[in-house]
Amino acid sequence: AQKVTQAQTEISVVEKEDVTLDCVYETRDTTYYLFWYKQPPSGELVFLIRRNSFDEQNEISGRYSWNFQKSTSSFNFTITASQVVDSAVYFCALSEVWNAGNMLTFGGGTRLMVKP
């Protein structure tokens, strides 16, 4: 069965620091998708990125970057020069391709607190 582990339950940084959120996954499938979602204090879930298992290229979007390494089953998320508005809970999730309906298995989430 698939599993997603986010070992860091809470991280606190000071504004402008870089921070990396770890995500480790388990799956028996060779084809799958990985996701990151952000949940700000207002409670909604905001999609950040989707990556398929055949694409190990790192991705950068502004201050956000993602490092996907199949060899270590990890999909880590880095925020560069963090800002107070980055304070949120971040979820990593996995979806196996055979899985009817794109169902997601979520990690437990990492709460990021960025202090001014």
Next chain:
Amino acid sequence: NAGVTQTPKFQVLKTGQSMTLQCAQDMNHEYMSWYRQDPGMGLRLIHYSVGAGITDQGEVPNGYNVSRSTTEDFPLRLLSAAPSQTSVYFCASSARGREQFFGPGTRLTVL
């Protein structure tokens, strides 16, 4: 384009009461699902649907029913509410092979 909408936003029930959480999407997505979010546990799948008339169980289906008579709507029914069902409920929809879009959530308290 409203995306995924959920009603109500908040609800308080007494043990044993029943109710329906509403979910609708206007993106013509095939797939819809319900998750519950409990502290420290991420989101867990309750039920999902891959199209009108087709539903299936997720990880934590006990105590919940669903139906999908139209592409747009996917209501979640609590048959006899229990305190263990106190949670935040999220509905989501997606196109085949794409990311899921989530509704704003319903915060349910069962006394």
